[in-house]
Amino acid sequence: MVKKVQHPGVDTDVLLEWYRSMVFVRHFEEQAERSFRRGKVGGYLHLYIGQEAVAVGVLGAIRDDDIIFASYRDHAYVLLRGTDPGAVMAELYGKSTGLCKGKGGSMHLFDVQRGFYGGYGVVGGHLPLAVGAAYALRYDHGDRVCVCFLGDGAMNTGAFHEALNLAGLWGHAGLCPLVLVVENNQYGMGTSVPRSSAVPALASRFDAYDIPNEVCDGMDPQAVYDVVRRGVDEARRTGRPWAVETLTYRYAAHGAADLLQPYRAKSEVQEWRQRDPIAQTEQRLRHAGALDDAKVEAIAAEAERRVQEAVTFAEASPDPAPEELYTDVYGEARDGDR
Template sequence: MDTRSVKTASPRDLSRDELAASLEWYGKMVLARRFEDEAEREFRRGKIGGYLHVYSGQEAVAAGFLSAIRPDDIFFTAYRDHAHAIFRGAAPGAVMAELFGKATGLAKGKGGSMHLFDVAHGFYGGYGIVGGHIPLATGAAYALRYQKTERICLCFLGDGAMNSGSFHEPANLAGLWGKQGLCPIVYIVENNQYAMGTPVERSSAVTNLAGRFSTYAIDNERADGMDFIEVRRLAERVVRRVRETGGSYAVELLTYRFAGHGAADLFQPYRTKEEIAQARSRDPITILEDRLRAAGALTDEQVKRVHADAERAVTEAVRFAEESPPPAPEELYKDVYGARDEDEKTGTRDRGNTGTR
């Protein structure tokens, strides 16, 4: 599948609101990209362990949707989650500290790159098993409506997640519940063309991923995911509909993962350098930059300042992560069970099974 086959809407005048949002989110997208470049560098330096999956190339997807929801709305995503956290307001330092495994990280250094959480900002994680978060997001959407709120839930997922049972089962539930107005969720398929190293054509018998939601009576559409302004317009329309109806909806956004699947995916034998170069010619940051320039809203001077700000924020994030302490040894046994349960129900936690008596 080629993202260029989906035509980007022709530039047109931006509303005042769109202009302000686009300028703000241009800065956030530049920051996220700079953050990911630095995370890859820190991984190579050995400062970040485990797995590292960067978001570069896909920024317009999360930015477009997260710029279109309310502060009390919530969202779930998989393990390619750094940009989502930063976009939603997590301090880059707290994100970097989590990657460094430090006590000041978003999850106190207990989750790492794949398990970023920022519940105060409506970010419910950060999941490492492909597709495993989709049922959670679906139930969370039910809870929001059960609680008689107008809040909605976004569930970001990859093209690779759509072939697992953990996609099909909750999608069926969302179809059933959505018909009754009880499931205000938007499934956002970030089709970056590859499930690890396997292209969509080789992993999905039907490559129109949006259309697969029709099986479960979930209305859906497919669009280009590289142009922030267009994604945001789509997101505002879809989010309004889901909020009003309590029905579920799905969007497939065509995008591209500029980096490998993870930091260890060095040689990428499943795709050519030419293909990557071609995809990079439609960089979402450049596309937004060009549109803002065309609208006369962005000067060279401003671009330079945005990049300098991002540089400074990321340098500061790394310094913060470096200087932060690791989790205290006693943190090992904290957060397994809630304090209330330990105190009132079990006396002291049964540590015998952990071999630490």
């Protein structure tokens, strides 16, 4: 059921905003990596560099009251959702002023106020949660949708099949407005999709659960937006799940601690870099007369200024107090819970 995607133009002003957002996210992550190398960021750090067009296109297609679930490669979603970059950087630094008081770290960002329901380290573990959340949204008679980002590797977990079967089934009753966004970045750690998936045309797997699906170019925010916008509108209208496989690439290592990448050729990374989402968008905007050298520099400088502000905040923030070790471990029982 894989369709070819055609996309008409998005407004130049919108594209310029998306460009600005992608530049900011990239600067933020490049800084996060530098901080990791300096030993300022502990634990894991998975960078999204190369995949920015997917987050921008998808978040551009949903409403502010829609909700989002994601894996551990999660910085872009919260930043684009409007979470304070200082709180995100402080979270990576493990500081008490962090988004999750320094207790979640890079993989477990969470911002309920802005509809971001995490940040999960267990591959595929968030899928059952997202299906349940989508069901809850419709059970409450609302018209919000739940967006769930997942990697190609997550599609080979048992949780994927169990969750998606329920999503398809509940969708028949109009009770699962779930938008599944596969970010096929070609690898799960060091294993390529053809080496790990019996059927590498991943979107087709959704057919098994009666979930309509499409494939799109994940290096182009406009292409992502156009296809996802249709899917979101459809899920909102019908209460049925919908899925897209975005074809994208991560330039960075799987995690910042992985220095060797023997599983792929440098030339392959270079080839994908030719289609860098930021460079491509910049070209398009220059062509439309909306960007020139001075504006490109100004946008980069502004991104860097905001990132350095976030770093200054994170560095100046205190570590969590030792007595905080046992707080926020369990939820508080409320009246009527038992």
